[in-house]
Amino acid sequence: MSHVIGLKCRECGAEYPAVIQNTCYECFGPLEVNYDWDYISDNINKEKIASGPKSIWRYADLLPLESERRVDLGAGFNKLHHAKRLGAVLGLDELYILDESVNPTNSFKDRVTSVAISKAIEFDVRAVGCASTGNLAAAVAAHAAKAGLPAYIFIPGTIEMGKIVQMLIYGPNVIAVEGTYDDANRLASEVADSHPDWAFVNINIRPYYTEGSKTLAYETAEQLNWQVPDHIVAPLASGALLCAISRGYKELERVGLVDSSDIRLSGSQPLNCSPISSAVQNNCDVVPVRNFETVAHSLAIGNPADGYYAKCAILDSGGYAASPTDNEIIEAIHLLARTEGIFTEPAGGTTVAGLKKLVESGHIQSDERVVVYVTGNGLKAQDTLLKSLQRPPVIKPALSEFEHLLAPEHNIYKQQEAVHLARI
Template identity: 45%
Template sequence: MTIGASITKPTPRSGAFGPATHLACRECGHRTELGPHYACTECFGPLEVGYDFGTVTREQIESGPRSIWRYRSLLPVPDDVATFPNTDPGFTRLVKADNLARELGMRSLWVKDDSGNPTHSFKDRVVAVALAAARELGFTVLACPSTGNLANAVAAASARAGIRGVVFIPSNLEQAKVLTSAVYGGALVAVDGNYDDVNKLASEIAGEEPDWAFVNVNVRPYYAEGSKTLGYEIAEQLGWRLPEQVVIPVASGSQLTKVDKAFGELGELGLVEPTPYKVFGAQATGCSPVAAAYKSGHDVVRPVKPDTIAKSLAIGNPADGPYVLDVTRRTGGSVEDVSEDEIRDGIALLARTEGIFAETAGGVTVATLKKLLATGQLDPDSETVVLNTGDGLKTLDAIADRVGPTVTIPPSYDAFVATGIA
């Protein structure tokens, strides 16, 4: 299939994409009608959903369900989207992290904890929106290439929707993520290679299988919009205001750019005061092509071969890398990277201070927050939100050799007293 070519599908019903009106190229601005398109026919640039929102009020949003569908008037989904079987993700907790703030010397810190989603990562958000688009576009198979969390979300969503699911993963993925994809009963294909190899294969299959919706390939413009709901929720949960600083993990980079898009949309619609904010990106040093580009002052992100325990961030050729650079530079933020030991320390620090067990991506974000403070890039007196995008139970191996029983004793009171714990 030619890049950017259309896939012949049934005409979507009226209002199938809610307020969405078109797809626009992020490079040249060329507009395309709504449909199963993902690359510009003029320049091969990536496509993004454009909207005509009309009037949206806080009251309309607050009267909606406690899921991402409360923001359906801001997403490319029909008004009745919540009536179709889906995992209903979103509206996860925003935790006031006073203990962590105190330890780091910060005035005000929040953790947006997305481990509470149905498959315990933020990927449930993007998959739910992609599923809605796939249904309207007449696809019969829901699929994805994944570093793990997306595989979990697609497998669960396809099971819930009653459609066929096929997910592709690197063969060296964490066992917990393999099991929590396979349990839903769809096809799970392990590929010998890294994520970029898996993604390339998925793109080839998408071009040959017209009934397959690869959520992050041929319906990517819709899928990506699901990440906006993180930004919407943060603002609403803060009392309809924007934080001054936000730290976001970077894999493909889409999440960071969409949170920024959400903040901008809320300001334009008058739902929040459009106050300034800084966006910071967090990467693992073993896969840090965007951080490297930022630090060197480059606009082009050079691909790397991933080598990190943070496998959910191990995308060596991030599709949205250049746009991450645009957002962080425009807002006055930056992109930083942290070592494997710093990642493990970040996981332990968040767990010890706030009782939140993050997966390795969360460890990257917390460690990056600490590093940004130490290097003076982040203001400790400004209200800050950090994102935990997944559950630590998915990446137990990362901390397995660091935690365990404090002591092992015989079953006697004297032995307990001898430990000095009492």
């Protein structure tokens, strides 16, 4: 008896066994995992979760694995920070941040990858792969190394050096493709299609892969003592993350672990590449963007695979979407670091900048319990961030030289003080 029945088309409902497949052969719609909810409800409870492993695998009853052969580097079980200082700066009574920068390869992609590569092992594939803007590449490379599988990773040629160094160190086959992520993704799709015994985590085994992101919702609820937030804010790239978080909360209600999943879902996307945010703001179709340049490389997807569903989920929930500028994104990285001690990359900056804009525009109310998903680590984007920082002054090792620096004309120190005034 298994909790996984198979795959099911989201559009026409056609059912398939749990195999390597992401598209409905009847209607071309996307497939999703079809679970036996009665079985899961009978077998899950809070005590069992509490005594489980300190990783995403404590929620194994809600994940699509059918064996115990897990490729586990320890993704998940990250801290939900009560962000009092950032909350005070933004005027929010109850703000939380789930910090994903501390995952094994420093982004939330370890969650989806651990699930996907464990599933790939069940399928007994010969290789794994992905199309990636950098974070997924590192996660896939690391988990493939752990699993002893070759990896084929397709990236756009323009991503941050920090991410390239990180992915290469695990020894995968990295193929940099001329053009954007969308070009790399399209090529990887064709490669996956021609190699049926290779599992491309975000392509031909995508139905299993996206399930990993549901654990962001599970972890939030568990750390809130099985309560749910009023409002969540997530970054938008393909749109899959926001959809999975939404699904995660709904499933918790379905199996009786929380009382409600009535949560407003909001997203944020960089202004220069914001097909989903624009669709939400204008209540129109998601129109793909071809040419774009943004500091938020990990969100630079012009043709979002789950854009349509993300837009619908946001609008149906009563949420909204923001589209901050590159400057606002960089400022938000500084703000988060200086108020909460969390160093995020531009994707996280986009989310925090989006949070700020949504509060300012009244889409998020000050008395809402808000959870923000900060999905990646700033150390991966040092080349981008160095430009926004002043090099430290170099002085002789003499007390008088230090005292001189404290003089009022050196405003670098005053800047930090202003933020410190918002002490809680």
